[in-house]
Structure formats: C-alpha cells, structure tokens
Amino acid sequence: MAKTSIIICGQAGQGIQTVCNILAKAILRSGYYVFAWQDFQSRIRGGESSSRLVLSDMPVESLPEKYDILVSLDKSNTSVYLPFLKKDGIAVAEDETGENILAVPFQKTAVEIGGNKIYANASAIGTIAGIINLGFERIETVLREEFTRKSNEIADKNVLVAKYSYDWAVKNSKKYPTETKGLKNLNMKVMTGNESLALGAIAGGCKFMSAYPMTPSTGIITYLSETSHKTGILTEQAEDEISAINMVIGASYAGVRSLTATSGGGFCLMVEGLSLAAMTETPVVIVLGQRPGPATGLPTRTEQGELNFALNAAHGEFPRFIFAPSNAYDAFNIMIKAFEMSQKYRVPVIILTDQYLADSYWTVKNFNIDKVEIKDYFSNPNDIAGEFKKYSITDDGLSPRLKPGESENLVVDDSDEHDQYGHITENNTIRKLMVEKRWNKNCLMAEEMNVSVPDGIEDSELVLVSWGSNGGIVSYAVDVLLEKGIRAKNINYTEIWPLKIPKEFLDKNRKFKIVVIENNFTGQFARLLESEGVKIYGKILKYDGLPFTEDEVIEEVLKYTSVHPLNSSFTPIDGR
Amino acid sequence: MLKIDDFKNNVKSAWCPGCSNFGILNAVKNSFVKLDAKPQDIVIVSGIGQAPKLPHYLNCNVFNGLHGRALPVATGIKAVNPELTVLTVCGDGDFYGEGGNHLLHAFRRNPDITSLIHNNQVYALTKGQASPTTDIGVKTKLQFDGVKEEPLNPLALAIIMNCSFVARGYAGDLEFLSEIIVAGIQHKGFALIDIIQPCITFGYHQGPWYKDKIYHLEKDYNPYDKESALKKASETGDKIPTGIFYINKKPVFPENESNLTKIAKIDKDIIYGLLKLFE
Numbered sequence: 006m007a008k009t010s011i012i013i014c015g016q017a018g019q020g021i022q023t024v025c026n027i028l029a030k031a032i033l034r035s036g037y038y039v040f041a042w043q044d045f046q047s048r049i050r051g052g053e054s055s056s057r058l059v060l061s062d063m064p065v066e067s068l069p070e071k072y073d074i075l076v077s078l079d080k081s082n083t084s085v086y087l088p089f090l091k092k093d094g095i096a097v098a099e100d101e102t103g104e105n106i107l108a109v110p111f112q113k114t115a116v117e118i119g120g121n122k123i124y125a126n127a128s129a130i131g132t133i134a135g136i137i138n139l140g141f142e143r144i145e146t147v148l149r150e151e152f153t154r155k156s157n158e159i160a161d162k163n164v165l166v167a168k169y170s171y172d173w174a175v176k177n178s179k180k181y182p183t184e185t186k187g188l189k190n191l192n193m194k195v196m197t198g199n200e201s202l203a204l205g206a207i208a209g210g211c212k213f214m215s216a217y218p219m220t221p222s223t224g225i226i227t228y229l230s231e232t233s234h235k236t237g238i239l240t241e242q243a244e245d246e247i248s249a250i251n252m253v254i255g256a257s258y259a260g261v262r263s264l265t266a267t268s269g270g271g272f273c274l275m276v277e278g279l280s281l282a283a284m285t286e287t288p289v290v291i292v293l294g295q296r297p298g299p300a301t302g303l304p305t306r307t308e309q310g311e312l313n314f315a316l317n318a319a320h321g322e323f324p325r326f327i328f329a330p331s332n333a334y335d336a337f338n339i340m341i342k343a344f345e346m347s348q349k350y351r352v353p354v355i356i357l358t359d360q361y362l363a364d365s366y367w368t369v370k371n372f373n374i375d376k377v378e379i380k381d382y383f384s385n386p387n388d389i390a391g392e393f394k395k396y397s398i399t400d401d402g403l404s405p406r407l408k409p410g411e412s413e414n415l416v417v418d419d420s421d422e423h424d425q426y427g428h429i430t431e432n433n434t435i436r437k438l439m440v441e442k443r444w445n446k447n448c449l450m451a452e453e454m455n456v457s458v459p460d461g462i463e464d465s466e467l468v469l470v471s472w473g474s475n476g477g478i479v480s481y482a483v484d485v486l487l488e489k490g491i492r493a494k495n496i497n498y499t500e501i502w503p504l505k506i507p508k509e510f511l512d513k514n515r516k517f518k519i520v521v522i523e524n525n526f527t528g529q530f531a532r533l534l535e536s537e538g539v540k541i542y543g544k545i546l547k548y549d550g551l552p553f554t555e556d557e558v559i560e561e562v563l564k565y566t567s568v569h570p571l572n573s574s575f576t577p578i579d580g581r
Numbered sequence: 582m583l584k585i586d587d588f589k590n591n592v593k594s595a596w597c598p599g600c601s602n603f604g605i606l607n608a609v610k611n612s613f614v615k616l617d618a619k620p621q622d623i624v625i626v627s628g629i630g631q632a633p634k635l636p637h638y639l640n641c642n643v644f645n646g647l648h649g650r651a652l653p654v655a656t657g658i659k660a661v662n663p664e665l666t667v668l669t670v671c672g673d674g675d676f677y678g679e680g681g682n683h684l685l686h687a688f689r690r691n692p693d694i695t696s697l698i699h700n701n702q703v704y705a706l707t708k709g710q711a712s713p714t715t716d717i718g719v720k721t722k723l724q725f726d727g728v729k730e731e732p733l734n735p736l737a738l739a740i741i742m743n744c745s746f747v748a749r750g751y752a753g754d755l756e757f758l759s760e761i762i763v764a765g766i767q768h769k770g771f772a773l774i775d776i777i778q779p780c781i782t783f784g785y786h787q788g789p790w791y792k793d794k795i796y797h798l799e800k801d802y803n804p805y806d807k808e809s810a811l812k813k814a815s816e817t818g819d820k821i822p823t824g825i826f827y828i829n830k831k832p833v834f835p836e837n838e839s840n841l842t843k844i845a846k847i848d849k850d851i852i853y854g855l856l857k858l859f860e
Contacts, residue, residue: 033860034860192860193860194856194859194860195859196859200859204852204855204856207847207851207852207855208847208852210846210847212661212841212844213657213660213661213841215657232855235851235854235855236847236851236855237839237841237844237847238847239660239661239835239837239841241656241660241690241834241835243653243686244682244683244685244686245682247650247653247682247683248650248652248653248656248682248683248686249653251646251647251650251653251654251657252653252654252656252657252660253657254646254654254657255626255644255653255654255655255656255657255658255659255660256657256658256660256661256841257657258644258654258657258658259624259657259658259661259662259665259842260661260662260842261661261841261842263657263661277647277650278647278650281646281647281650285644285646369859371856372856374849374852374853374856375849379846408662408842409621409624409642409658409662409665410621410622410624410642410662410664410665410842411621411842412621413620413621414621415620415621415640415641415642415643416642416643417637417642417643418643418644418645418646419637419643419645420629420645420646420647421645427643428592428637429592429595429634429637429645
C-alpha cells in the first residue's frame, strides 16, 4: 500500500489551507485518495496552525500519529511540529538546517521569482510536489484554475514560483522512498464536509438558508451564498441565531425547504425556536457543528459533546430526528434525507457534525443525483373538504399541509396549544389529544432509521461502536486489528434518533464485547445505548479538542482484546 | 369588493371587555377592506401578549409565534413569497423589549413588512410591570420606587436609522388609524406603525387623558424631511402628534423578489455543474 502523510505548518494567514486545498486536488487527479484535516487556532494572524494531509492508494479518512513529511513555513513553528515527524521522515523548513531538515528558501524564492513574499505558499506547494514526485502538470492546472479567477498575472506567478521550487526539490531533496506514480483516474471529487452538506441541501430542494456565522458550520452558508446566482437559493446572514431559526420557520411556513446551521452556543439561542418548530409542526433542518464547549470552549477544535444537547434541547416533549454523517459522502445523502424526513413528518431535524467532518477535505465518490427523489408533501388544496384543519387529529399524527396564499384555505399556526384549525386553546382535552398527535408520528419515524450491521457480527470478539465522523477512523482501526488476528467489527451510527438497536446487541447470550468510541468525556452515545438496555464493556473517549488518530484507536482497542499483554490486569472503563 | 364581515371569524376573544385593542382590530379590518385585500393573501405574524392575539380574531393566514420573534418569522415568509401581504402585530414589550435586536436589523434589512405595535406603556398580560416605553417615575407592581430608565422613543429611533416608513396612530382614532395602516401596507419597505393603545386595566394614562393631547400632523407636513420628522418624534408634553412622520424609499430585502414557493426543484444539471468543480 502506498501511503504518504504530510503535515504543513505555519502561522495563521500564511495560506496553509490553500496549500492543502491545491495539493489535495492535484493528488486526487493523480489517482490517489486524499484526506486532509485542518488544525488551526482561534486567531486571524500568527500562532500555530497546520494542515495534515494523507494520500493513499486505498480510501483514507483518518490521520496517523506521525508523519512522513513535515513542511514548516515559519521558523517559530518547526520545533512545535517536529515531534509529529517519523524518525525517518523528511522535514523541510524555511531557513533551518539540522538532522533530517532540509532548508528551503520559501520566502526568498517567492520574492526572487514571484516578486512578492505572498507566493511563499506556492513555493511550498511546488516543493512538496517535487519531494513526492507528483507530476508538475497537475499542480500547474490546479493553480491556474484557482488563481486565474484573481488575475492571469497572479496565476502565472504562482505557477512560476511553484515550478522553480518543484525543480529545486527534485534536485536537492533525497528521493522519497514511496515514489508516487500516477494511477488511473479515480473519477472522484475532493470536498469539505461543509461543502458536501451545502450541495446536499441544494440537491434536497432547499430554497432558503439563514444563519449567523459560527465555526465550524459557517462554510455551509458561505457555499450556498457563493452559488446562489446559479441555484436561486436565497441566503441571509441573520442578526443572531434566534433570528436565523425564526426566519427559517417563517420561510418553511410559507412553503419552502429551509435550513440553518450553527454550533453549540448558537444552538442554545435556537432552542426556543426549535420548540416553536415542533409546536407548529413546521419542518426545519438544523446543522449543529459541534466544537468543544461549554461556552466558547475551543472554538476551532473538534468534539462530539453535544449529542445529549441535541437529544434533549427545547422545552416540552416532541419527536425529532438526529443524524450524524460519518464523512462528506454521507453528509450529502443525509442532508437530502433530513429534508425529506422533516417535510414528511413536519418535525425538526438536527444534523450533528463536528470540526473534523466540517473542515476536512474528503475524497468523495460520485453522488447519484439521478436517483434523488424529492417528494412534494403538501396537500392538494382541491382535496380539502370544508374548513381547512391544519392540525386535524389523525391516527398517525400526520395532517394535511397547505401553503398560505395558494388557495382560499387559511393557514393558521400557533405557538400556544391550538385546536385543529390552529387557533389558541386552553381546553385540556384538546391539549391531551394534540400532545398525542405530535408524538404518534414517532412510531413511523423510528421505521425510517437505518443502522448498518456487518455480517458475522455474532462471531466477533469485539464490536466497536462509533458515531458520526469517527466512522472512517474506527473502520481503519478494524482493518488493522483484523490483520493482527483480532475478530473485530465496527458499527458507525449515522442515523442516531429515533434510536435503532441491532437485535444482536440485546441478545443475552451474545459473545462479543461492545466498546464505544467517541470524542467526549462522558460517553454520551454509550449512555444512550445503555439506557436502552445494551451492556457496554468499555469506552474509548477523547476530549482534548483533537480528533482520534488511527494509532491511538488501535492502541486503546488492543487493551480490550485477548492479545493485549496488559489484558489480565486491565479494567475497562465503567463510565463516569 | 370585500366587506368588514369577510375578515370576521368566530374565535372567542380573550381581551378585557372594553379594551382599546378592539379599536385597532376594527381599524385593521377597515384597512383590509379599503385595500380590497383577500384574506388568503394576508399573513399576520405575531408574538406573545394580548396584542399578538389580534390575528386570531381575523379571517386571514396567521402565524402566532414567540415573544419578540414576529419580525424574523415575517421576514422569512415575505422573503420566500413576496406575493403575500405580511404584517406583524405586537405589543411594546414584545417588539421593543424582547424583540429589540430584530427591530434594529429590520431597519437595516428593510423587508416589505408592516408592523403594528400596540404601545400601552405597560406589560399587561403579566399584570402590570413597566415596558420599554414606560415613563420615568411611573410606579408599578415591580418598579416600586418608580421607573428609572429612559423610555425608548421608537419613532425617533426608527427615523435615525432611516427606517423606510415611520408612523404613529391612536387606537381611539379609528378612521385616521385605518388610513395610516393602508399607507403602511401600500408602502414598499419596512413600515413601523406605533399605536397608542391605553390599557384600561393597568395603564397609568387612561383613554380620556389622550383625548385632548392627540393631534394629526399638519396638512403641509413633509414626511420626506428627516430633520422635521425627528423634531416631531421628539415632541412630548401636552401635544402628541399622530400621522406619517417619515418616509424614506430604499431597497427592500430580498433584492430578487421571486416567489420561491412556486419553484419546485433545482435543475439537476446545475448540481452536476457545481460538482464538476470539485474534481
């Protein structure tokens, strides 16, 4: 297997993400799978930030503990990131020499060849491409695509600087061991989780999005705004998250599919609106991009700390859907499902993402858009007999829905408890019936949920359960464990609520142990499973703001297996 | 031609008998008749309180949402279906207190919405606390030593912010109030109509107090002059001007006023085109 990992570090504002983005595209076009995660601080300039990029001839969605190549654009960062380098790895750094460090004059090249130090990142791109023997033509094409938008001159200079550095690297660096040869065209795409969610919204028939910018979900409205002239989607930056969700509720009441996106703090403000959507049975889709809290926490880092919040947010009792895509491919399809489910059942749908999913570049296979079915869940006004009862009591809780202004039928919604016509009531009998009507949908909603159970799960020794963006990491760990002779399987939950439990989990005679892996302190998903009667053997938890690495997961999982030397004295975590 | 009765429904009122809200309700109905607006084409969005119950007593589309949140909901509705006539009906606590931030941004965003604010200078539904427009010194069940904060001057605030349409009406002046509401609805852009609505239960100024003080802005008053509008909005004391204080034509939100409820799907070719850029 050809696999190369690169860590590119520098200060915020040096264009590290551009380096990563351009390399990712060029790598994909060279026939390799690529995955890249952004690690940055909550600041505009300076500090320590990095892009971590993996190219492989096998699908990749996770990061290693140590890297083959370190590229440091700024002197102050080199020592910080050197510990991430493998013993036999290659480091290239501005103005620095040392064991295994190759001094590369990024700035000097930028000024001498390009006439401006802003081309230092083009120099880095060229250098990396030279070291890994990536054909320069692909780099040139991507650079031109990216910079011609600004001007031909800027594109030319980027190419000139990159080419100079490419040739320099080929000449000066020792040859990289796993020489990368162009493979066949993968016919895939590379995109961030946020871009995929936005594309899913477009494909899912979204027409309106309102949001207040908040890391790590801002990328969704950015992409929808950028493409709005093509798609006709209306986007609006709201004055706050309260306004954002209420605008979305208004747009949805009027009859269009609407979206908002935020993070934990913003979701707090939206919670009142979440209840309003539930009470008025107005469909809304909310992306909750998790980051470490409480309060502002670590605003640019990753965590899965808001599952309980998503499950329990809002006053009163009502059903909801919660989804958590595992990668950018899933994100697209889950967004479409979210819109369908929200429209069908007229309930809020929360999509849990996190910084790892939202900001990473993922290799994505082709979405099958021709198969996407967008159904119209509105009633035909001609089918309404007598006065329109928007909240008519039915066995399954679903009532007719019309758009205001479309016919003579009036659409009346109320945040107060209401009668079948939508008007305020304090009648206790109607209240009881309406609570039941709203909840009755939950039975049908539960049937819409899928969880993928691998074949032969009964014969495994360990079942690793994860949810959301940990899917790729755990799946890689399982591959490695299998190679070590450990009968491990994994189940990654992407459709969280209403919760579906595989029957094997509840089997009293089951032989496998369940270990839950999640990015939080209390093991929220494990507790959710436990509350449904699933016995959990152990939990692997991480809550330092960083995603799990492959090696970390493997090492931790080994502690739960028969082959681990510590096994005899090892006590699994019973939960906190 | 529509009649008053076309806007009546049989929902039982929860207002105090004799409340001046009934006057405003009649003025709203009158204005709809004058505009010959069909009930199905009107959406009234309201918040929480006694004033926000008004749309329930009208035959039209209704969204009775949360305290302070009528404006964002109305903005969402109007943005996706500009063919609807959208109004908000709120109280002073609802609109100027809880919803204050949304009001500031409605001045900036300028959606084509007409906002009626029943301003009785008191929180009546929660039994008599001060509101953002209560005068300094007024003693209430909660402000035992009298209100100490400066009351909000919504008209002056709106004018300063170049609000598109700024007016004041009086609940006891039905005909004139109807005219203002008609003008507000006809105006393209955000229209703020503050309505003096004495609370018969908790109000510290009862109806008769206003009778001699309310007057109509002079016939030759020019609502396009910001300076005089500000001067009029700052008038306090024995005379309380009513009428259209300020009109300022400016671009409305959203720029592209297409009816998004009528476009069912997005062209798959557009999505394929966008996806191509990620290869």
